[in-house]
Amino acid sequence: MSLRHALLGLLREGPKSGYDLLQMFKRSLHQTWPATQSQVYTELTKLADAGLLVVTAHGPRGRKEYTLTDAGLEELRRWMLETEPDRYPRSEALLRVFLLGALTRDEARDYLAWLGQKAAEDEVALTAFEDSIDWDHEDDLQLYGHMVVDFGKRLWVMSQEWADWAVAQIPAQAADDDPAAESGPPAKAAPPS
Amino acid sequence: MSLRHALLGLLREGPKSGYDLLQMFKRSLHQTWPATQSQVYTELTKLADAGLLVVTAHGPRGRKEYTLTDAGLEELRRWMLETEPDRYPRSEALLRVFLLGALTRDEARDYLAWLGQKAAEDEVALTAFEDSIDWDHEDDLQLYGHMVVDFGKRLWVMSQEWADWAVAQIPAQAADDDPAAESGPPAKAAPPS
DNA sequence: GCCCGACGTGTCAATTCTGAAATGTCGAAC
DNA sequence: GTTCGACATTTCAGAATTGACACGTCGGGC
Numbered sequence: 001m002s003l004r005h006a007l008l009g010l011l012r013e014g015p016k017s018g019y020d021l022l023q024m025f026k027r028s029l030h031q032t033w034p035a036t037q038s039q040v041y042t043e044l045t046k047l048a049d050a051g052l053l054v055v056t057a058h059g060p061r062g063r064k065e066y067t068l069t070d071a072g073l074e075e076l077r078r079w080m081l082e083t084e085p086d087r088y089p090r091s092e093a094l095l096r097v098f099l100l101g102a103l104t105r106d107e108a109r110d111y112l113a114w115l116g117q118k119a120a121e122d123e124v125a126l127t128a129f130e131d132s133i134d135w136d137h138e139d140d141l142q143l144y145g146h147m148v149v150d151f152g153k154r155l156w157v158m159s160q161e162w163a164d165w166a167v168a169q170i171p172a173q174a175a176d177d178d179p180a181a182e183s184g185p186p187a188k189a190a191p192p193s
Numbered sequence: 194m195s196l197r198h199a200l201l202g203l204l205r206e207g208p209k210s211g212y213d214l215l216q217m218f219k220r221s222l223h224q225t226w227p228a229t230q231s232q233v234y235t236e237l238t239k240l241a242d243a244g245l246l247v248v249t250a251h252g253p254r255g256r257k258e259y260t261l262t263d264a265g266l267e268e269l270r271r272w273m274l275e276t277e278p279d280r281y282p283r284s285e286a287l288l289r290v291f292l293l294g295a296l297t298r299d300e301a302r303d304y305l306a307w308l309g310q311k312a313a314e315d316e317v318a319l320t321a322f323e324d325s326i327d328w329d330h331e332d333d334l335q336l337y338g339h340m341v342v343d344f345g346k347r348l349w350v351m352s353q354e355w356a357d358w359a360v361a362q363i364p365a366q367a368a369d370d371d372p373a374a375e376s377g378p379p380a381k382a383a384p385p386s
Numbered sequence: 387g388c389c390c391g392a393c394g395t396g397t398c399a400a401t402t403c404t405g406a407a408a409t410g411t412c413g414a415a416c
Numbered sequence: 417g418t419t420c421g422a423c424a425t426t427t428c429a430g431a432a433t434t435g436a437c438a439c440g441t442c443g444g445g446c
Contacts, residue, residue: 101333140294
């Protein structure tokens, strides 16, 4: 599981509480690796039981600050260096593209256009985020964080270009195109041309 | 869950067995939405229980061919039109970039270079796949399938450019850079300013 | 006639992930 | 002095996912 190692990694720059980590996920990692509350708190407990973390401070509202142990750092490095990452991101948005045949062509076009539009919005938001930060590339977390942000920007730019292209790929006319309206045997629609 | 709807979608073009569907996932959908054997067979049974599919033929080795019912098609359309897709692909490869601070800079550079190289290989493979098919854009499955393939190609091209850039972002010198080499008690490093 | 690779399905335990509910406290603003 | 939003944790049921095991059959090549 990757969440475990993400937590170890985030704790590298100093002690943090579950709440802190949750905020970090929400703010900086959400588009890459989302995490829920229950997941983070549960995992933190397990990591502490395994000796990869220790509680080093108790704060106001039952707040517990976890600190990375040597064993934790070692485990993180082992994972990074000795296990192979899954290189293929699972994309529900793209899966739906594959299944677009279940919709009319107008509906399919709408979906693709919507994807393009959302990509544009995401690009704007990410750019604003990037501009709002005074990147200090001496700091590892910022150096690598910036790389992830940059990847995101490129992804959204690419997605827009792709969506524009894809919309144009769908033939215009769509006479008896509704796949829900079945009449008789599933005869293929007459090829336009 | 999306797997359920992926199966419904694939069955739109005709009756298929679990084995057939598994092959389709392996061949065309693996990079977008992987599925295991147990998942497919289990889900098929559940979908049939729910009346979204029916078994319409029995073949040689206990082979069962499932056919999409009207209720199944309706459910697929409902999902496509009325539920919002998760637009953010979860990328373990990118998560690791975020955590690269746990490695030395040389190791980090190696990882980024490796990502770029794998992206290049994936691009080659996808292009070969694309060229091997005589795309018939009258066929919905091929039209939309081709869009997914094209997205993949763009993704790998973009990933290579990004990786090249990212490699160059890492400062060269790396004197006391090994985060595993700890000297003395786990005293926290002095917070920079 | 036999062997093997592809065909074909089913089930199980363990892990991971989602989503919600329950509970309570601190601090600032009004 | 009260109220409210942010802080903070724990727990749980249910769903999704993984990975392995177990079982059996058809067809072509030797």
